[in-house]
Amino acid sequence: MNKRAAINTSRTRAEKAKAQAEYTEVNKRVKRSIRTNKRKYVEDLATTAEKAAREVL
Template identity: 85%
Template sequence: MKDMKTKRGADIASHHHLLVAKMKLKLKKHWTMWRTISQKFNTAFLQDTNKLNEFEIALSNKLQAFHDLLNGKRTIMESKWKEIKEAINSTRHEVLGHMKHHHKEWITVDTLEKIQERRNKRAAINTSQTRSEKNKAQAEYTEVNKQVKRSITTDKCKYV
């Protein structure tokens, strides 16, 4: 074991902190496949009507601009397809974004937002300077944590 540190920013429902240690190991060579992995977009956001409307509006705006450019010009089909594909991919990248983690499919967008809020409350606990601030932040974190747990159980019940 070479080094050990504590990580205070972990989002777990506990007063304990994570430990990170550096160790020296001898590793075996890992053989990988030589193909590229395509980037997946976060399509779960399309279940939310606001995100779906935002995606549809952005895509229709880009395709309308592309359609206006094509009027009166003779172009080959391959270049048209590349432009349409680029418009769709750029819109997916802007509105949906790439998948960061493999979330379970039953977790709703609202629950993910509550989890992010819980992480922010946990960060507030770690950055508090006085005991009164820490106690207040801890009470807020506890309340948000209860909301997250309730939301997760309702999502599971709806999924099943």
């Protein structure tokens, strides 16, 4: 079962709070990973553009 479903199907408040905390933590990691990957992609794109500009001149 995924983290989102665990929150929605929890039986007690404590269970729901625990599931919500786990979801929040995992979500933070995923977002951080996406930001890192995006930053690397943009840097690689800039490097490629710089190389292309140098080759043209």
